[in-house]
Amino acid sequence: MVALALAACVPLCVAQEVSQDPPRLAADRHTDAHIAEAIRQVSADRIRQTIEKLVSFQNRSTISAQDEESIKAGKGIGAAREWIKAEFERYSKDCGGCLEVRTDTFTEQPGERIPKPTEITNVYAVLRGSDPQQAGRIVLVTGHYDSRNSDNFNGTDPAPGANDDGSGTAVSLECARILSKAASNLKFPATIIFLTVAGEEQGLNGSKHFAAMAKQQGWKIEAVLNNDIVGGNLGPGQDASAVRVFSEGLPAAASEAEIKRIRMLGGESDSNSRELARYIADVGRSYDAGVKPLLIFRLDRFLRGGDHYSFNQQGFAAVRFTEFREDYNHQHQNVRSESGVEYGDLPKFVDFDYVGHVARLNAATLASLASAPAPPANVKMMTKNLKNDTSLAWEPSAGASAYEVVWRSTNAADWEYVQTISKGTRATLQVSKDNVIFAVRAVDAAGHRSLPVVPEPER
Numbered sequence: 001m002v003a004l005a006l007a008a009c010v011p012l013c014v015a016q017e018v019s020q021d022p023p024r025l026a027a028d029r030h031t032d033a034h035i036a037e038a039i040r041q042v043s044a045d046r047i048r049q050t051i052e053k054l055v056s057f058q059n060r061s062t063i064s065a066q067d068e069e070s071i072k073a074g075k076g077i078g079a080a081r082e083w084i085k086a087e088f089e090r091y092s093k094d095c096g097g098c099l100e101v102r103t104d105t106f107t108e109q110p111g112e113r114i115p116k117p118t119e120i121t122n123v124y125a126v127l128r129g130s131d132p133q134q135a136g137r138i139v140l141v142t143g144h145y146d147s148r149n150s151d152n153f154n155g156t157d158p159a160p161g162a163n164d165d166g167s168g169t170a171v172s173l174e175c176a177r178i179l180s181k182a183a184s185n186l187k188f189p190a191t192i193i194f195l196t197v198a199g200e201e202q203g204l205n206g207s208k209h210f211a212a213m214a215k216q217q218g219w220k221i222e223a224v225l226n227n228d229i230v231g232g233n234l235g236p237g238q239d240a241s242a243v244r245v246f247s248e249g250l251p252a253a254a255s256e257a258e259i260k261r262i263r264m265l266g267g268e269s270d271s272n273s274r275e276l277a278r279y280i281a282d283v284g285r286s287y288d289a290g291v292k293p294l295l296i297f298r299l300d301r302f303l304r305g306g307d308h309y310s311f312n313q314q315g316f317a318a319v320r321f322t323e324f325r326e327d328y329n330h331q332h333q334n335v336r337s338e339s340g341v342e343y344g345d346l347p348k349f350v351d352f353d354y355v356g357h358v359a360r361l362n363a364a365t366l367a368s369l370a371s372a373p374a375p376p377a378n379v380k381m382m383t384k385n386l387k388n389d390t391s392l393a394w395e396p397s398a399g400a401s402a403y404e405v406v407w408r409s410t411n412a413a414d415w416e417y418v419q420t421i422s423k424g425t426r427a428t429l430q431v432s433k434d435n436v437i438f439a440v441r442a443v444d445a446a447g448h449r450s451l452p453v454v455p456e457p458e459r
């Protein structure tokens, strides 16, 4: 028995031992020519049309009109909701009915920013995964279609919301348009959801309801990309080559016991959301989106929030995309001129090419994740005996043909090294677990990478 176990281990363990000079990760690219071709279909002009259409509804506040008459007149959030729904249905028609268009409607009870019981509707389209074994895995893109002006309780005067968040809504819609089209010749084993929510300005109401529903129904959401204020406001100090990607450090959903463990293991910068942010950095290196992700290791902008947090609270990996520099004269403002300064969130301040680039980065991320095998499950680090090398083990992933162990110094922001494990689901590396952080990801035959999973200690 002992001899057999040794015989099985020796070639495996030796083969999986890492060389002295492991490949540097920053040098590698994971480009899929079909995904590269699909994201080229993103149209800044379509995005402009979407944003201008959203602005035409005058005021999309969650407390604005949604009665039949207003919808017919094309005014208020009800009209915006119906238009988004029709738009998703149009994309679906163009791909032979490949999208399931759905709504999630509920009544929000009066609160600080909601004066009376208010119906809120999230609109979304589902591109079902092509592999029945993996269709339960979900990646999701979202933006909020509600808007506001200076007064949170004003549901009638112009609240154009071209940037906040017509831009994010347009990203979600454009991703739906081009990825549904691409799905006819490019198979996505996992499911992609294109979401637009309301109630963001009133207290993240729409996303809270949606995320809670997803959690309650046991949806396996692997990634949420929230786009909020990605219009690249045309003003001084803007950097059109960068988009900020915010990710939480300590997970909002972690229990006291989990926080204690994170503290003990030094896992403060390895939440599932942060691994997603690093994945987006990888996508940014692999595809020419026209904009580079700038990872910000913080839940959101200072003292501010957004819809990704609703998903974080339910334990889902979720990040926020926001333009490099915001212009506060052009958000949450009544449209007006004062002492020569123009206020208001108008389309003329939006850089449509920039929104297109952000949409490309989102679409490449969604397509990469939905094409990839499932992340490895039960990734363990053997810690029974004190050793200077590191042994890892994990369960096989559906769709994987190999695995990669990635690691980085504890003070490095992103993964630095990679070792391919072409056979089996174990590896021993001559690198001390004291000095680095490890993770394991699954790779398919075409080279699509899953999200990396940080190992749990196995005593």
Ligand SMILES: [Zn+2]
Pocket (backbone or CB within 6 Å): 144, 164, 165, 200, 228, 229
């Ligand atoms: Zn917003």
